[in-house]
Amino acid sequence: MIIYRSHILVCGGTGCTSSGSETLMERFEQQLKLHKLDKEVSLVKTGCFGLCEAGPVVIVYPEGTFYSRVRAEDVDEIVAEHMLKGRIVRHLVYHHTEDAVEEGQSLNDIEFYKHQDRIALRNCGVIDPEKIDEYIAFDGYKALGDALTKMSPQEVVDVIKASGLRGRGGGGFPTGLKWQFCKDVPSEKKYVICNADEGDPGAFMDRSVLEGDPHSVLEAMAICGYAIGADEGYIYVRAEYPIAVNRLKIAIHQAREYGLLGKNILGTDFSFDVHIRLGAGAFVCGEEMALMTSIEGNRGEPKPKPPFPATQGLFNLPTNINNVETYANIPQILIHGADWFRSMGTKRSPGTKVFALGGKINNTGLVEVSMGTPLRQVIYDIGGGIPGGKQFKAVQTGGPSGGCIPESLIDVPIEYDSLVEIGSMMGSGGMIVMDEDNCMVDIARFFLDFTVDESCGKCTPCRVGTKRMLEILERIVEGKGEEGDLERLEALAESISDTALCGLGQTAPNPVLSTIKYFREEYEAHIKEKRCPAHHCRELLHLEITDKCRGCTACSRVCPVGAITGTAREQHVIDVDKCIKCNSCIEKCHFDAIIKV
């Protein structure tokens, strides 16, 4: 038993791994050995800390010092100064704004974390996800132990029901009720499924939970198995998440070794085991019926409901299916009780929600806030606002199934119901921020392009309807929009929502409907005036050189098609017929003389 005096936590999430945290680990190891500190300082690879924008992230305990954007060569300095001499390396410490370096910066002082409440992410960035002992130390598998020895299956379901937990995958269906339905169906064999087929563009909440705290999901699945009477579970996870898949495999292996999965768990007569199934990345497989069809070995296509999974799910047997984040909440609810969970969030949506912040925002990353937190707080206080002093325009929630929320509604509290009321939805938690340079028509086109691509083709409204909508939108952004297009879009949207087979099709028109609702004038500018107010749509703009031009010839040299002419020291001219609007000249110009009109 060795106690270390200090722990260096290096983020091993996907974001930080891609910015080089593996190299940092090696360098730390080598430097600690060099200074003979390897017996007193422990080096730990953890899951995602959430502040991916500032990665690779390194945290040093007991001080809780938060180092950001650490490069391999910085490691030598951290070890020599901080580890050896106890002096914090100030210039590497994360700071919220460019000009204000706050002193004594530890994790909880940072604006980004101050407004967060972490339940699903509580262990992410704290424990080593590849060591089951560390999970156990932070109350891991305690909830399972208590459930198996002190509670009846019905009592477990009752606690989840009383907590008011709602499905974090997007729909927001009460989890306890779902468990009750499945429990009430008599059957020899039942299944528990974890939906980890996270497909929304820009969303990575589930990936981070699996990477940072895989055991919380395994434990919750076992608890669910006990509650509903199932002995087998499947985790359906995307093959594009190699780190998550690997950590899940390690976690399952360790849990089996400890007897926390497998036969007669903790000496009781309850047995439960978990398998991994890799998805090939089809968006429709996040739909529960399609997901189960895919696990069965068939092409991932949805089926009509009812029958619901609770009665006829996987292999036609009763099945409970929840999303990763939903499961990650379960052990905590059992340990602390339903009242504790209800003390967070709002009456209609208790607890917290994890969001993946992306797009035009300073602190790209992962945040977990209490339900009911206003969007403004997430975007400005936690997200740090819009980079480059640009104007906020809208935030997209719910991915391809959600909608765009304009600035006038940014004080709306985040809850399932309030988001639906304003034409968006919670979705799995992607949050993409847009600024004045984003064209809302093009955003709608982008999401529809995604759904057209991902539509499985089984039902006509989704296969043909979304395609027709996309064609209209493409015409509009190319400047070929016609009077009546908006009405056509709205009519199509309505019939697709009403008649599509599964959630993918039913919600596909949402991005279009919400942008028409809140940004109608932008659509009209495209259609009637053939103008893109955000100067984004290529077909609707041309570049011009103003009289700010000093004739430095930088632009004409960089232009790939030779569209810029002019003599040195005189104003240049762009040939709009030749110009391909690649914007290279704008980037090159030192005098801001080239504008989009």
Added chain:
Amino acid sequence: MKSLQELEQIRQETLQRINLRREDKGSEVRVVVGMATCGIAAGARNVMMAFMTEASKRKLNHVTISQTGCVGTCRFEPMADVFVPGQEKVTYVNLDEKKAARIVSEHIVNGNPVREFTITSQGLDAEKGDAK
């Protein structure tokens, strides 16, 4: 694993190792060793290791051992401050490994500061006011 007791045992043992990372360190005892150039030259590293070994041996998972820079009284190095919640800090001076071991057993475990090693008993009158 066949019982909840085994689970609890793993929990307790691992917690000692990683207690450092917990949010609520309210009940912890902190030992802060001066580890600037002056301290290291005087042998502070061995003193710190002795604190760590003693704490591990006695499974004191509420104790964190950390380091700090120079406090300005370099001639008294190696030095260490011991913070027990609810009590005034005690500053020990001119330490070595044996003294560190005694501080752990007498002060941290039994609650009796080792007067003879403190900065006041070592004859630093000027600092009597702010440290014992």
